[in-house]
Amino acid sequence: MILHLFRSGQAETDRVEAFSDGVLAIVITLLVLEITPPSVADGNAELWRSLARLLPVIGAWVVSFLFVLVFWVSHHYLFASLAKVDRGVLWLNGLFLLFISFTPFPMALQARFPGTVPAAFLLSLAMLLTASSFGLLRWYASIHAGLLRPGIDQHSAWQAMRRSMLAPSLYLIGTLAAFVAPWVSLVIQVIVPLLFIVPHRIDNELGREP
Amino acid sequence: MILHLFRSGQAETDRVEAFSDGVLAIVITLLVLEITPPSVADGNAELWRSLARLLPVIGAWVVSFLFVLVFWVSHHYLFASLAKVDRGVLWLNGLFLLFISFTPFPMALQARFPGTVPAAFLLSLAMLLTASSFGLLRWYASIHAGLLRPGIDQHSAWQAMRRSMLAPSLYLIGTLAAFVAPWVSLVIQVIVPLLFIVPHRIDNELGREP
Amino acid sequence: MILHLFRSGQAETDRVEAFSDGVLAIVITLLVLEITPPSVADGNAELWRSLARLLPVIGAWVVSFLFVLVFWVSHHYLFASLAKVDRGVLWLNGLFLLFISFTPFPMALQARFPGTVPAAFLLSLAMLLTASSFGLLRWYASIHAGLLRPGIDQHSAWQAMRRSMLAPSLYLIGTLAAFVAPWVSLVIQVIVPLLFIVPHRIDNELGREP
Amino acid sequence: MILHLFRSGQAETDRVEAFSDGVLAIVITLLVLEITPPSVADGNAELWRSLARLLPVIGAWVVSFLFVLVFWVSHHYLFASLAKVDRGVLWLNGLFLLFISFTPFPMALQARFPGTVPAAFLLSLAMLLTASSFGLLRWYASIHAGLLRPGIDQHSAWQAMRRSMLAPSLYLIGTLAAFVAPWVSLVIQVIVPLLFIVPHRIDNELGREP
Numbered sequence: 001m002i003l004h005l006f007r008s009g010q011a012e013t014d015r016v017e018a019f020s021d022g023v024l025a026i027v028i029t030l031l032v033l034e035i036t037p038p039s040v041a042d043g044n045a046e047l048w049r050s051l052a053r054l055l056p057v058i059g060a061w062v063v064s065f066l067f068v069l070v071f072w073v074s075h076h077y078l079f080a081s082l083a084k085v086d087r088g089v090l091w092l093n094g095l096f097l098l099f100i101s102f103t104p105f106p107m108a109l110q111a112r113f114p115g116t117v118p119a120a121f122l123l124s125l126a127m128l129l130t131a132s133s134f135g136l137l138r139w140y141a142s143i144h145a146g147l148l149r150p151g152i153d154q155h156s157a158w159q160a161m162r163r164s165m166l167a168p169s170l171y172l173i174g175t176l177a178a179f180v181a182p183w184v185s186l187v188i189q190v191i192v193p194l195l196f197i198v199p200h201r202i203d204n205e206l207g208r209e210p
Numbered sequence: 211m212i213l214h215l216f217r218s219g220q221a222e223t224d225r226v227e228a229f230s231d232g233v234l235a236i237v238i239t240l241l242v243l244e245i246t247p248p249s250v251a252d253g254n255a256e257l258w259r260s261l262a263r264l265l266p267v268i269g270a271w272v273v274s275f276l277f278v279l280v281f282w283v284s285h286h287y288l289f290a291s292l293a294k295v296d297r298g299v300l301w302l303n304g305l306f307l308l309f310i311s312f313t314p315f316p317m318a319l320q321a322r323f324p325g326t327v328p329a330a331f332l333l334s335l336a337m338l339l340t341a342s343s344f345g346l347l348r349w350y351a352s353i354h355a356g357l358l359r360p361g362i363d364q365h366s367a368w369q370a371m372r373r374s375m376l377a378p379s380l381y382l383i384g385t386l387a388a389f390v391a392p393w394v395s396l397v398i399q400v401i402v403p404l405l406f407i408v409p410h411r412i413d414n415e416l417g418r419e420p
Numbered sequence: 421m422i423l424h425l426f427r428s429g430q431a432e433t434d435r436v437e438a439f440s441d442g443v444l445a446i447v448i449t450l451l452v453l454e455i456t457p458p459s460v461a462d463g464n465a466e467l468w469r470s471l472a473r474l475l476p477v478i479g480a481w482v483v484s485f486l487f488v489l490v491f492w493v494s495h496h497y498l499f500a501s502l503a504k505v506d507r508g509v510l511w512l513n514g515l516f517l518l519f520i521s522f523t524p525f526p527m528a529l530q531a532r533f534p535g536t537v538p539a540a541f542l543l544s545l546a547m548l549l550t551a552s553s554f555g556l557l558r559w560y561a562s563i564h565a566g567l568l569r570p571g572i573d574q575h576s577a578w579q580a581m582r583r584s585m586l587a588p589s590l591y592l593i594g595t596l597a598a599f600v601a602p603w604v605s606l607v608i609q610v611i612v613p614l615l616f617i618v619p620h621r622i623d624n625e626l627g628r629e630p
Numbered sequence: 631m632i633l634h635l636f637r638s639g640q641a642e643t644d645r646v647e648a649f650s651d652g653v654l655a656i657v658i659t660l661l662v663l664e665i666t667p668p669s670v671a672d673g674n675a676e677l678w679r680s681l682a683r684l685l686p687v688i689g690a691w692v693v694s695f696l697f698v699l700v701f702w703v704s705h706h707y708l709f710a711s712l713a714k715v716d717r718g719v720l721w722l723n724g725l726f727l728l729f730i731s732f733t734p735f736p737m738a739l740q741a742r743f744p745g746t747v748p749a750a751f752l753l754s755l756a757m758l759l760t761a762s763s764f765g766l767l768r769w770y771a772s773i774h775a776g777l778l779r780p781g782i783d784q785h786s787a788w789q790a791m792r793r794s795m796l797a798p799s800l801y802l803i804g805t806l807a808a809f810v811a812p813w814v815s816l817v818i819q820v821i822v823p824l825l826f827i828v829p830h831r832i833d834n835e836l837g838r839e840p
Binding site: 436438439442443447511514517518521522525528529532533536539542 | 647660681695
Binding site for chain 4: 017018021022024025026028029030031032033035036037044047048051062065066069072073076080197
């Protein structure tokens with residue numbers, strides 16, 4: 001009986017969470033592989049200079065790391081609020097994982113060609129697709145398919161939904177701005193994760209333990 | 211007693227699932243490492259052109275990602291239908307993981323030599339071996355060794371088994387077609403995952419929560 | 421109360437298993453990254469030839485994959501037989517993970533310099549250290565520190581212990597043989613995993629569900 | 631009811647542990663990728679010599695591996711002592727994961743430029759930031775936010791806190807010493823993990839199962 005409870009709802013949710021956690025943990029950790037040691041002949045002075053040239057790469061790595069981390073936290077709270085998952089959740093979650101696992105490539109591009117239009121565009125686009133697919137997943141699971149755990153009211157689901165529209169909107173601006181002023185994309189890439197880390201903004205997010 | 215229940219069946223199944231999820235999560239995430247930033251001198255126009263040349267690689271990545279994702283979902287449902295695992299399941303599951311973890315190599319080949327006979331052949335062959343070993347695992351676990359959870363009838367086990375023959379059959383055609391018309395292999399590689407994502411086809415698959 | 425049961429023994433064991441599974445899953449999946457697409461100019465004939473030259477690498481990959489898989493299965497059964505873990509288990513398990521996670525390097529060496537003395541020596545040595553540290557972990561956990569679950573008798577613990585001496589002994593021969601006849605090392609590397617996969621050899625291994 | 635217990639505290643803690651374990655398992659396993667086979671023409675003698683030149687890299691790998699392993703063990707005990715997690719824990723844990731997942735880069739630098747000031751400095755700095763952020767996480771969770779499980783007294787929390795100051799202090803010395811005598815940094819990098827592995831030092835650490 002207890003076993004059955006676990007199996008027919010909780011266990012389902014748990015395994016999707018575990019797989020997603022695996023993918024997110026790998027994405028977030030692989031990012032550092034894009035930072036490679038410089039190939040300099042010799043001498044500390046030369047080595048310091050080449051390390052200084054790595055600062056944009058390290059910046060791009062921190063931004064991408066925070067980006068994935070914020071989505072892991074949101075994903076964590078979303079799934080904690082679900083009573084069960086269905087096939088729609090599985091595939092929309094897969095779409096979200098597809099987009100977020102693309103992150104290392106535009107990050108590497110941003111690191112190698114910092115400030116260029118194509119790099120700013122592609123990283124913003126990847127973030128836009130990730131954030132949009134997560135919004136779609138949230139909408140499907142918590143509103144359309146009604147998979148929320150009993151005790152979570154529709155009102156807070158809609159509230160979380162509205163908040164989930166913020167990131168895609170900003171990333172859409174960042175994606176378009178890349179063509180006019182790449183630094184605007186950059187600022188948005190830096191700011192969005194910070195918006196979600198500042199506690200009071202999302203303090204009463206859907207799925208928070210009551 | 212509850213502990214005992216967990217240990218002697220569920221926990222077994224759970225750890226095999228966890229290890230397999232780990233391998234599948236890593237395979238699916240490593241794929242993106244095959245997409246590397248171009249080495250161009252400078253200029254946005256040149257960078258855009260070299261990014262456009264990456265489109266076949268990105269296509270190969272999406273196809274491989276969906277391929278692994280579909281097998282993760284199938285694996286998830288198969289293991290959810292098992293009451294326990296035995297050594298046969300461990301080793302056949304290992305064979306399945308061996309083949310699916312090979313995916314990044316033929317994908318990289320397909321990305322570097324798109325449309326060539328060897329690339330189309332090797333990716334199709336890898337997919338054929340993965341799909342066949344999964345079919346073998348399903349046959350062994352759900353039919354031969356009788357490890358299904360009570361309440362799942364033999365009829366739906368056979369039904370799932372028959373459906374599991376579809377992918378290997380198509381990949382076999384794709385593998386052979388590579389020598390005559392590589393684009394046929396490509397079309398099959400793209401279509402098979404989509405067949406499984408379209409919901410009504412597998413809506414009543416074995417292991418679905420009743 | 422149930423919570424307490426989980427926490428004070430099971431949960432401990434589970435988290436060590438989960439971390440080890442993570443490391444083993446990553447090691448086993450990273451191995452394929454050592455197989456890289458050839459850099460050939462063009463032409464299917466040339467591509468086929470260069471793929472044929474990859475056969476030793478693919479062989480080394482299969483052997484290393486089976487090597488890690490066999491240790492995952494043994495690790496799985498060992499931990500399933502433990503009632504709890506202590507710090508000694510944590511560190512000896514860490515030593516085992518250190519050695520097994522070294523595998524990709526000697527495998528890459530074996531792949532690049534097949535049949536040479538240094539490659540045969542280093543891969544055998546890595547396997548010897550992995551197998552020895554696993555034997556040490558088994559001895560510590562199941563015999564020295566007495567962490568076995570109640571109901572598993574000392575006799576079968578010793579039986580499993582004796583069987584655990586087989587692999588290190590063979591790998592020691594392989595390590596020494598590398599200097600005289602590298603192909604002997606190779607044969608041992610291929611044979612040992614197969615010895616463990618053949619079912620009747622380990623059918624009544626310690627930790628098997630009764 | 632049991633489900634509820636699991637969900638509202640344990641499950642929370644468990645998922646943060648699982649994600650962190652994933653990241654730590656990946657970091658610890660990726661490290662070996664920095665050890666690459668030499669590119670030598672031919673001949674066993676030449677191959678042995680180039681393998682001997684890899685000894686500093688292998689040394690750097692062992693040190694980094696032990697470094698991550700020690701933090702995994704500490705993380706394991708810290709989280710085992712927590713009754714639940716809040717957003718502060720999530721983000722401070724994220725900061726800790728950010729710093730520890732940086733390890734492969736300074737390790738690669740240390741491997742390529744052994745004994746230089748920049749390499750000794752950056753690896754020590756990365757270790758300092760990791761150890762400090764872990765200390766901060768411990769302080770926040772076990773003292774500031776009072777998330778300890780009932781039955782763990784404040785006294786042992788403070789004792790563990792004091793012990794957690796040891797590593798950052800030593801790494802601070804190592805970071806500064808890099809500019810005067812890089813070998814001092816190296817010695818500290820080697821010694822700190824060993825301090826934590828020697829059992830009697832931390833035998834009664836916070837979170838140990840009573």
